Amino acid sequence: MAGPFNPELHVDLKRFGAKDLDMCMNCGTCTTICPMSEDSGGGFPRRVIRLVQTGQQKKLESSLDPWMCYFCGDCTLNCPRNANPAEVMMASRRYLTSRYDFTGLASLFYRNPLTEIIAIVLVGLFITALFVFLHGPMVLHRVELNTFAPVKWVELGDWIMAGTLSFFLLAGAVRMTWWTLGRRDMLRVSPMIFIRQIPTFFAHLFTQKRWARCGSHPSLIRWIKHLLLVSGYLSMLTLVLILLRWFQTDHVYPFYYPQRLWGYYATVALLYPTGDFIVSRLRRKEPIHFFTEASDWIFLVMLFLTALTGIMVNVFRVNGFPMATYIIYVIHLAIAVPMLVVEVPFSKWSHIMYRPLSIYLAGVKKAVADSTGKGSDAQALEPAAAA
Amino acid sequence: MDRMNQSETERCGNQPASEPRVGVYICRCGGNISDVVDTDHVAEVCKLIPGVTTAKVHTFMCSDPGQQTIIDDIRQEKLDRVVVASCSPFLHELTFRGAVMRGKLNAYLYEHVNIREQCSWAHKHDPRGATAKAIALISAAVGKVRHSRPLEKIRLANNQRALIVGGGPAGMKAAADLAACGLSVLLVERSNRLGGKLASPQRMFPTGAASGEILSKLESDMRSTGRVEVLLSSEITRVGGFVGNFDVTIHGPLGPSGSMTDTNVSFGAIIMATGFQPYVPHDGEFLFGRHPAVMTTVALQEALAAAPEGKMLKVNGHEIRRVAFIHCVGSRQVEGVHQPGTDGRLNKHCSRVCCTTVLNQALQIRSRFADTRVYDLYQDIRAYGRGHEQYYTDASRAGVVFFRYHGDEPPAVTAEKDASLHIRVKDYLSWGETLEIEVDLLVLAVGMTPGPCEQIVDQLKLPRGEDGFLQEIHPKLRPVEISVNGVLLAGTAQAPMNLQETLAAAGAAAVKARSMLVKQHVELNPYVAQVDANLCEGLGQCVAECQYDGALKLIETSRNGRTVKMAEVNPGLCVGCGACVAVCPNRAINVNGWRLDQYDEMVDGLVRELVPA
């Protein structure tokens, strides 16, 4: 039984981008078309749309379906009512992200993009202020970045930031797990099941391999671009969080030296896909690019600018422009830090966590269902007895 | 053989003066018949039937050359009887009667045999059997036609005035159209105002027009003809007669001072425009009548007209935050699930207008009252008319939430403590899950049940369909006629219709009525009972058997100077059913065209053995 229904849920989802959701007449075409739906057993996207229409908030919160969709847009192309089911899936991911986040910030940012911009600007100003007031001596006859911004302080800041972000992200992950595994029911799941599924999590974190199967022809290329982006992003994180001492040097190594090569790779891997995505969204050729929410723009533009300013630091440093290097370095951090602080736990970037986690949780649910022999526990995975 | 010869001699008195000359024509129907029935063989054998002068085969008898063959043979072969063996008489009996008439023979000296549906199609795996059956049927028809007598259509003086019962949209439209043709019309309305259901104000689908505007246009169209007399608060208390001569008693404010009196009037045709009655849910159906927040779409219509503008719909002073509609209340009822009406009948029909009515009302609520949420519980959305689907699309866009239930498991409604209602619905859009909704108002989309016209229906013996509505002769071919000649159907008296269909039907009924009323005389089929004065002893058994008031009565007449009783037929009222024929011990009453001696001949014809040389 579904419990009393929240009549405002569909109104709410519209604020997260599902603008045409009410047009859905539940014909089921989208579910038939969806390449991901059948083996995820979710009956989505219609099932998700129906949960929203009928205001079944609890069920939506415990559903993994939205994360099983990789936004190929096939459903939207085939929907006879222009209800844009793919966008409903996207909106429900945004909605879920905001529900997993206990602070309420995600919800605020998604519903009101202005607040997100303000938050980014504030954090950016804070970073700038830190440098304006606390920077080290500025050597002007040659580039000494490590004197201007001593690596150990920067590294400390990195770690503080990473710790905070991880805390919020993990809190979200815990809420997601708690809800999707049936709240209190979760406590009955044997720890072995959780452990055995861990490889799934990492496999999907690094490859997003399900995506390659999603949708008609252009998606393989998109998946490769996305993979490139992920590798660039993970490279960036590794270089600044773990290898910062090696990465931020004043010594100019030869071009082929791994420190420089890796940096260039990360730059290309970030600039090319983001630039490409920005262009496609502007062109609106494919259905997934028909509607771009503010949060998508902020995410893409910030990432692009981060990479751009990053490479500029490198250019000025290698060519010996001290003042330009210091200024662009500050700008670089004033973009990168707010992007990470705001986007990773509270906005679009969080999907890097939730996507693989959802596949992990689906695996857990299936294992639980298999072990108890009760199909009904795996509600989100197995299609309900269709009428 | 003996028996046959004997009966033949017995009936000598009935034999036509000279031995008739019958022409038999067998149609191949382009192979439809001849692929199975050996038509050439049939023609050869038919020549052996007593009385047959010529027997011919043609590929398409109904074609012009086919018909011309008949006409030529009547002249050249001096035929005085014709039989065509072809397809169903529904298709071509009149065609060949026409040909016979053009050959200057009486049209009733013709018999039609169906050897396609009844032989080649029915027995396609048994060609020999089919051929034998064709011969037997033709032989019977020849026997019958030999004893046919020339008949004429019955002509009766026509009362060139129409009675329209019911002053709703259908009645007014039919009256206006008839009067526009120059005919005089009396419109009788039982209530004290014209307009039927249009009299209560509403915005109507599919145009959004106000009902009042449509109504005043209909009324002015009707009044401006100057030939329609309207009687309000009046009713038909008695009706009898037949086409061209209906005889009606009207009870109404007709006296000099407007006092209620009875008047008798005659009419040539009657149009039934008695409309529908909205279904009234029985006590407790979805809490109807027990809970103040449960009403019908009819009541909501008035509530919407009266509601003050604002953020939220207000009904009787209560703010309605959430309203639910339930479709098909009193329609599409299911045995064992729904409670039958007082007549023991379930309304199994779909009322056809209620779906779009709900969408229309839901949309009005959503567009006028932004904070009132609307839920719609349906079985199917039957928004079938032009422009109706748009209401569904618009209602979806306006955020109406739809739920789909099955007829055998209607939603369950219970009252909550706080004056709201709790609805449980097994929702087939949610894979059959049971969902729960709370609302402040529940609107039941009531269907249509037949309008009140028992008196007229009983007295004129008008047939009703299984759904209780008046039933047309043929749903496609004769959609506004009813089996009582001279009575026509207009609008929802016949079946659930929306206004557009109602007015189209009323227009059609008016045209049909006009074609009857413009003639000075009415012509009726001659297949009515006829009494043989020589044989009738005035026993009156036939009169007792007859189902049709006034069709048959005993009269006193003088025979050989003595006053005797005898049966007399009123050809206008007799339908030729033959019930009287069956009970007369003297064989003194017969139905023209189907007399008993013809039946005897047909039976003989069926068993006649014909062996070609």
Ligand SMILES: Cc1cc2nc3c(=O)[nH]c(=O)nc-3n(C[C@H](O)[C@H](O)[C@H](O)COP(=O)(O)OP(=O)(O)OC[C@H]3O[C@@H](n4cnc5c(N)ncnc54)[C@H](O)[C@@H]3O)c2cc1C
């Ligand atoms: C809630 C509701 C909303 C609707 N909304 C729409 C809409 O928006 N658009 C649309 O196209 N259609 C609509 N319809 C359908 C529309 O109302 C009908 O098509 C139309 O009223 C039918 O007209 P009628 O003349 O056949 O019958 P009625 O309107 O029922 O009129 C019959 C008349 O005959 C009189 N009468 C009955 N019996 C006798 C008798 N024995 N003697 C004398 N008089 C008699 C009655 O008093 C009445 O005046 C709606 C119907 C309902 C129930």
Ligand code: SF4
């Ligand atoms: S979203 Fe479109 S395709 Fe999917 S069920 Fe709704 S109307 Fe059909």
Ligand code: SF4
């Ligand atoms: S966007 Fe693609 S994966 Fe997502 S629901 Fe639609 S068809 Fe399925």
Ligand code: SF4
């Ligand atoms: S029109 Fe719609 S509500 Fe009315 S009986 Fe038919 S299906 Fe039911």
